[in-house]
Amino acid sequence: MEKIMKRLLNVSLQVKILGLIISLILLIVGLITTTFVILESKEDIKKAESIALQTAKTLSYMPVVHETIISNDQSEEIQSIADHIVGEVNASAILIENRDGRLFNEVPSSILDRLSNDKHKYRTLVFGSAYATNVGDGADALLIGMAPIYIDYGMYGKVEGTVAVVYKMETIMEDIAADTKKILIISFGVLLAGIFGGVMLTRSIRKDTFGLEPIEIASLYRERNAIIQSIKEGIVAIDSSEKFTMMNNSAKQILDIKTKVKGQSLIEVFHSPRMINVLRSQSENNNVELEYNGKTIIVNSQPIKEGSEKLGTVASFRDKTEIQKMVNTLSEVKQYSEDLRAQTHEFKNKLYVLLGLIQLEKFDEAMQFIKVESKYQEVQADIIFNHIRDEKIQAILLGKIAKASESKTEFIIDSDSSLSKLPGHFELLPLLIIIGNLIDNAFEAVSKVKEGEVSFFTTDIGNDIIFEVVDNGSGIDEKTVPFLFEKGFSEKGENRGYGLSNVKKEIESLGGSIELQYLGEEGTIFTVFIPKRLKQTKLGKGDESLND
Known part of the structure; x- marks a missing residue:
């Protein structure tokens, strides 16, 4: 398992970034989609309840409905009104009934079967309440808006019937599913755009890192530090804001600096105007000799530029005293060699003299x-x-x-x-x-x-x-x-x-x-x-x- 995890993690930077971007987009899109579906479901159900209740109330106030209830005769006008309103509010059915449960319009049998008991209209008939309620469970559930038909008889009024506007929950869910499908299509488009953006981003990063992976960059950084610190010549690097980004040990020894300088400005570290001017120069300087802290130092500086913009400076330092000492040492060794050569030459000359005397007998x-x-x-x-x-x-x-x-x-x-x-x-x-x-x-x-x-x-x-x-x-x-x-x-x-x-x-x-x-x-x-x-x-x- 551990080996598998290592293999999964041992992938390129491009794959890691792309995988992270896709994962984040999927997570965000999933959360947004889920949240929207939940809120949309609640909103659609609430909207359906409101329409059902308001439609039921409106019908219960209509004179033609009152007349039909009083006359107890089914008419084509009532059927026409019910069919029209069903189409307008996209309801599943409308039920106009009297107290005895007689229907005055045609209703699909599938809905009548689900409303076989009178529990759903008890509160309306007894208390004259208008409300929205759910009947049944799961796929057979119905959303009903109930309103009483109140007949005024002058001296008194009486609830003589009910109006029910019915919505099938499966119909509401179909509408929610249609909206969800639209959201998913948009989310898929966002995902594709994110993947495209991720690919472009990873290509840009790979270009900026010269195609190197993080582990290779880290290795190069360590090697670069080791190489710079091992060089006996002093080396410093300064960024565009004239702050030190690097100074090796040799530079610190040559310049007699004993504190850390990373992040410090040029004028905080150096107090020699000529040294500062050399490091601030916009052009290359080669073998500039200057006195610093009682030493003769040879400075070479190279500005780092991108186009005409100066991004920083790299400079090297050599102690001329050390160079002169090395030259003197070589001179002394040469002198020692010359002395030995002179000794050999002298003895050779004496041998030639002796040979000549012997040859002349x-x-x-x-x-x-x-x-x-x-x-x-x-x-x-x-x-x-x-x-x-x-x-x-x-x-x-x-x-x-x-x-x-x-x-x-x-x-x-x-x-x-x-x-x-x-x-x-x-x-x-x-x-x-x-x-x-x-x-x-x-x-x-x-x-x-x-x-x-x-x-x-x-x-x-x-x-x-x-x-x-x-x-x-x-x-x-x-x-x-x-x-x-x-x-x-x-x-x-x-x-x-x-x-x-x-x-x-x-x-x-x-x-x-x-x-x-x-x-x-x-x-x-x-x-x-x-x-x-x-x-x-x-x-x-x-x-x-x-x-x-």
């Missing part, structure tokens, strides 16, 4: 070259592999040694350096950004100085891990020191100035600090202090509810 020079290079490598290897035990720092320093060799820069790793394996929260990329940028800046600083030298020192004695990079370059202008770690500040040209800014950001994310000691024209010292234990100063922010 200059074995003494080859041996001397191997000894010098071996000694240099032993010193570097001893410091890197015996004093510095963290593989990530080793990899970074090996790459920088190769880069320094390729660029003919003297790069020295302080022999007093000592570093144990770093804690797990020290990842390769932040270390590459910190150490790599500082060493590269030092290489650049000594590139135009004769006998330029860059040294690196690290230690983990105490509670902090310390990295120090020293160069003997031309130094830093004292006026630029306050701006040195600001994003985008650089004296090296456009699209520069992100290295030290990223260094500071990564150091601060690890809970550390950086110090700068400038020696005028004699060089610069950068010292980084990072605690071994990560201090959790901020709790992570959970995702907002999806129901926005």
